[in-house]
Amino acid sequence: MSTTDTLSRTPWSGTADGAELDRWKAVARGVADRLAADVLERDRANRNPVAEAQLLRSSGLLDLLVPAEFGGAGGHFETAFETVRILATADGSIAQLLAYHYFNQACIGFYADPADQPHWWRRTVEGGWLWGDSVNPVDPTLVLTPEDGGYRLNGLKRFSTGSGVGDVIIINAAVEGGENHGKVLAFVLEATREGLELLGDWDHLGQRLTASGSVRYTDVPVRPADILGEVTEEPIATLLTPGVQLGFGNFYLGVAEGALAQGRDLLLARQNAWFLSGAETYAQDKVFQRVLGELKARTAAVAALAEKLNRRFDAEVARSSALTAGQRGEYAVAIAELKVVATEVGVEVANRIYEVTGASSTSNAVGLDRYWRNVRTHSLHDPVDYKKIEVGAYFLHGELQPLSLYT
Known part of the structure; x- marks a missing residue:
């Protein structure tokens, strides 16, 4: 083997x-x-x-x-x-x-x-x-240098989610020199490893408690026992990335559902009604019912797609070594479809929920803004327009995007 x-x-x-x-x-x-x-x-x-x-x-x-x-x-x-x-x-x-x-x-x-x-x-x-991580692929500054049967790690990695609170951090870095030159290795270090510095610089609009600050590595010893394995282009190994994207879709869906639930509670608690409506309460106003009905229906559609793809992930993982590049690619496109609609619905719901909750719901004491701040912040992880291109290119020509930690 x-x-x-x-x-x-x-x-x-x-x-x-x-x-x-x-x-x-x-x-x-x-x-x-x-x-x-x-x-x-x-x-x-x-x-x-x-x-x-x-x-x-x-x-x-x-x-x-x-x-x-x-x-x-x-x-x-x-x-x-x-x-x-x-x-x-x-x-x-x-x-x-x-x-x-x-x-x-x-x-x-x-x-x-x-x-x-x-x-x-x-x-x-x-x-x-x-488990935190330090693998941000658009910030490829980490270098592994062979030394005494192991390696030394140097560099800086931003957007290291969970690193500030993780017991261990999984890291990807390229080997520079030696017999494994050019290989990208995945390895695991405890957050207290000598030379590993948590900078604690995560201070963003949303997702504030993700401990996603930068990590600096200065001559950090990496031993053979720390290495999980090589990051390869084997279809089953690269299924990890569509899985992460599927996690994003479920996250955005949950945010939309949370915003809807709080928005419903706020609307039901509103007294009186808009003077032109003819309704007794805001919750009985057909305009507000229409808005909520539209947002709820769109969220339900995203949920149906997410649930279908969630179950399929286990079936694809179970293929193990038998998973082909074509099967992996087709499934990744299906997940990209979810990413597109989950992003747009998540942002829309978190924004438009204010149309039914009114000016009083903008109070800081209500905190309804956290849904928008969170989904808006994380949905910028990778441009959703490129997910639309993935879907369109596959639909038109059967084209798959080059393998990366985003596709």
Whole structure:
């Protein structure tokens, strides 16, 4: 068996049953309720989400995707996507933190040799690890230099989601020199590793509690035991990126659902009605009902597409080494379709909800703005217009985009 064949194997199989989905949805709703209780205060404080990370840990959500034989919940990706969606209705920052954790941790299954995976799975469970990342592909400043059987890591990486609160950070960097020159390796370092500096410079419009600051690496020792594997172009290994994009779609959907839910509550609580309407209350006004009906219908359509693609992800992962580039590419385009509509609906709902909640809902005490701030901030992760091009090029010509950490 070649090294590439070994790297392409994954530990997941089957799909989630009703009992699994019901169990973890209930857990996620409980976590979301706790997050919702003080979401405005935490958002405004803009501190590292240490307590929130502990809440995720104590709930069991961090190990949902870890195979049961290694101490995890033995759950499926469909279930993980649903938990992200539910958390996003209450707190977009923590939903993003969990979504990134799932795929950072899942790199064990996508990159590591099957013989090494049990070791990594057990370590993440025993350590209660929350996984941050430092892989921003448009900021390729990290360099691995061979030294004494291992490497030295140097450089700066921005937008390192979860790094400020993660127990470990997964990093991608190119090797410069030696027998592995030019290879990109994925490796895992504890956040306290010598020479690793968390700059804590994340201060943005939204997604304030994602601990997404920059990380500076100065002669950081990287040992052979830290390396998960090589980042290859094997179809199953590169399925990781569409999975991340699918996580984004579920996150944006959850934000839209959260904005709708709070908007409905605010509208029902409004007294009187617009003087030209002839209705007794704002909630009975046909104009306001029409707006909410339009936004709710569009959100429901996104939900139907997301649920279909969420379930399919487990089926595609289960193909493992048998997954072809064509199958992977077609599925990535389907996820790009979701990314387009989820982005646009998420931003639209978070913006237009004010049309039914009125001027009083712009009060800082209400905090309705956090939905727009969060979805607007994260939806700029990669330009949605390029997702539209992906869809159009495939529909017209069957063309797939070059592989990257965005496609």
